[in-house]
Amino acid sequence: MSTAAPCRLERAGDKQVLHLVGDWRLPHLARLDGALAALPRLGPAVSLDGKALAELDTAAALLLVLTLRDAGLDPATALLDGFAANHARVLELVRARLAEIGVVSPPPPRGWLAHIGHAAEQVWRLVVGHVNFLGLAVAAAGATLARPRTLRLKELTVQLEAVCLNAIPVVALVTALIGVVFAYLLGMQASQYGANIFVVDGVAIGMTRELAPLLVAIIMAGRSGAAFTAQLGTMKLTEEIDAIRTLGLSPVAVLVLPRVFALMIAMPLLTFVGDVASIAGAMLVAGPMLDIPPPVYLDRLHTALALRHVIVGLAKAPVFALFIAVIGCRMGMDVSRDTRAIGASTTSTVVQCIVAVILLNAAFAVTLQQLGW
Amino acid sequence: MVSPSAPAATRAAPSGAVVHNGAVLEVAGVVTRFGKTTIHDGVSFTVGRGEILAIIGGSGTGKSVLLREIIGLLRPTAGAIRLLGTDVWAASAAELTAVRTRFGMMFQDGALFSSLTVAENVATPLAEHAAVPPRLLEPLVRLRIAMAGLPPDAGAKMPSELSGGMRKRAAIARALALEPEVLFLDEPTSGLDPITARAFDGLLRVLCDDLGLTVVVVTHDLDTLLGIVDRVIVLARGKVLTDGPVRAVMALDDPWVQSYFSVRRMINDEGEVTNGV
Numbered sequence: 350m351s352t353a354a355p356c357r358l359e360r361a362g363d364k365q366v367l368h369l370v371g372d373w374r375l376p377h378l379a380r381l382d383g384a385l386a387a388l389p390r391l392g393p394a395v396s397l398d399g400k401a402l403a404e405l406d407t408a409a410a411l412l413l414v415l416t417l418r419d420a421g422l423d424p425a426t427a428l429l430d431g432f433a434a435n436h437a438r439v440l441e442l443v444r445a446r447l448a449e450i451g452v453v454s455p456p457p458p459r460g461w462l463a464h465i466g467h468a469a470e471q472v473w474r475l476v477v478g479h480v481n482f483l484g485l486a487v488a489a490a491g492a493t494l495a496r497p498r499t500l501r502l503k504e505l506t507v508q509l510e511a512v513c514l515n516a517i518p519v520v521a522l523v524t525a526l527i528g529v530v531f532a533y534l535l536g537m538q539a540s541q542y543g544a545n546i547f548v549v550d551g552v553a554i555g556m557t558r559e560l561a562p563l564l565v566a567i568i569m570a571g572r573s574g575a576a577f578t579a580q581l582g583t584m585k586l587t588e589e590i591d592a593i594r595t596l597g598l599s600p601v602a603v604l605v606l607p608r609v610f611a612l613m614i615a616m617p618l619l620t621f622v623g624d625v626a627s628i629a630g631a632m633l634v635a636g637p638m639l640d641i642p643p644p645v646y647l648d649r650l651h652t653a654l655a656l657r658h659v660i661v662g663l664a665k666a667p668v669f670a671l672f673i674a675v676i677g678c679r680m681g682m683d684v685s686r687d688t689r690a691i692g693a694s695t696t697s698t699v700v701q702c703i704v705a706v707i708l709l710n711a712a713f714a715v716t717l718q719q720l721g722w
Numbered sequence: 723m724v725s726p727s728a729p730a731a732t733r734a735a736p737s738g739a740v741v742h743n744g745a746v747l748e749v750a751g752v753v754t755r756f757g758k759t760t761i762h763d764g765v766s767f768t769v770g771r772g773e774i775l776a777i778i779g780g781s782g783t784g785k786s787v788l789l790r791e792i793i794g795l796l797r798p799t800a801g802a803i804r805l806l807g808t809d810v811w812a813a814s815a816a817e818l819t820a821v822r823t824r825f826g827m828m829f830q831d832g833a834l835f836s837s838l839t840v841a842e843n844v845a846t847p848l849a850e851h852a853a854v855p856p857r858l859l860e861p862l863v864r865l866r867i868a869m870a871g872l873p874p875d876a877g878a879k880m881p882s883e884l885s886g887g888m889r890k891r892a893a894i895a896r897a898l899a900l901e902p903e904v905l906f907l908d909e910p911t912s913g914l915d916p917i918t919a920r921a922f923d924g925l926l927r928v929l930c931d932d933l934g935l936t937v938v939v940v941t942h943d944l945d946t947l948l949g950i951v952d953r954v955i956v957l958a959r960g961k962v963l964t965d966g967p968v969r970a971v972m973a974l975d976d977p978w979v980q981s982y983f984s985v986r987r988m989i990n991d992e993g994e995v996t997n998g999v
Binding site for chain 2 (some may be wrong): 374379406407412415435438439442446451452685688689
């Protein structure tokens, strides 16, 4: 491409002629813009000369049209001289759309107060939606339990395998390691008073009553709650949920209930796995570190661990499960038709589930304390 | 240069309208296998500058696969593809990037970036690959949006807020952003209402005639085929069944081609449904 100036302004009497030269295309837009800006002010009677114009694309044509408009000229009436037919048509293509590319004012930015209000309203809507969905799920569960034959056993077993059976290794591993850490930490303190044996009390009661249900719930929130949202969200996106409805079936009965029931059955079982694994993990380090051999450990466990602690832990699990499953399913059923929404909803599910579980756990702790359990 | 000599591709003699000089795209003996399934078994053709070429064929004949191979997304099992003078599957990453700024691709479902607004979607290639003065970026984006036939307020919307047809037009706006030399379109008018579809056809014709744009389109829209397409390639049984102007292809004595075009013949120019069979 020539290094000559892409445009020059010539004066012919009281008229101006803008000569366009060479390659007017997108890659050279910055240079073209600079050349046009360097021109003296365009008068009202300027005509364009395109005899030396080699190429003109829509981007360069836009630059030309905007330059004319900014100079206070009407691009529609600008005189074209010597333009090739195709260049004139490109110019016309851009000119015809000039009205549509006028500035659209963006919505004004929100103030901080409006931000807080907006966020609060969204949280409120979310909670109301969850309560609504919980009611829907409970009503559907009632209807199903009244007629147990309508329960979808196949889907329930599939879900049980996914949320319970397949989760056993990770639950056992995590709780066993926490048991090890817990025994180690308690042992360091207890050994200062020569009260090594009370480590067994601490581990057994702490794990079965509080930590195992909580840990399992957190693992389930990340594992199953997120999976429910992603599964149902994808089904929503591919209109599968609409298809279920169109076939005269209830998405709550077909999709939500099996998941809720599966998780409510799975969580106490997994919590029990957690109880056993954490106590076993603690026993593993109690021998070499705290001089508590396994027989002594088990004997102490027998006297120290009252059954009610285990029962409290196991009783909390299905309640956590209900909330995790309902939040997970509701967030999935509620995604907007947008692939990005699934990721956002899944993240939100995990956060909401963990917050819900910790709030519930606190409520349990206070209530049971008052009841003297 | 790879000579486009297909070993077994049967070609109907095109009736003169085909321009072969200054080939923009050469597909030579492309073979594609997925496991034991052979999709393409020696597909060869050439596309000249300023042509609008349509690729048609029944479901599963590998039209979209071929498109993905041409634009460098899927490696063919054998064969060579030369796009804008670069051998797509022998080029370095830098060469491929250079070629990629010179063509536009519109995916079947739009493939808009869902985290960006329509305007940001269109601005992405401009911001990445073109030295556009900042003051011109916004008008240029709006011009692209208007050219694709979208209303001005569509620019601020997220892709999820658009209807299927609007999403398609937004994808076209993004594909046109860099003034591409070649435009690949996968089913551009499916899901569009006939009026919008014809307006889009008209836009393509203007771009081809006035900007020298070359268009390769996979389409089933018979109106597009008859209205604006210079040449049609029919893919069948892994080969190029025929390659020529629409009228020549329509006259071809092949059961699939005949039944394909007979749908059209049932509706004559007066709009009356006639049984053309």
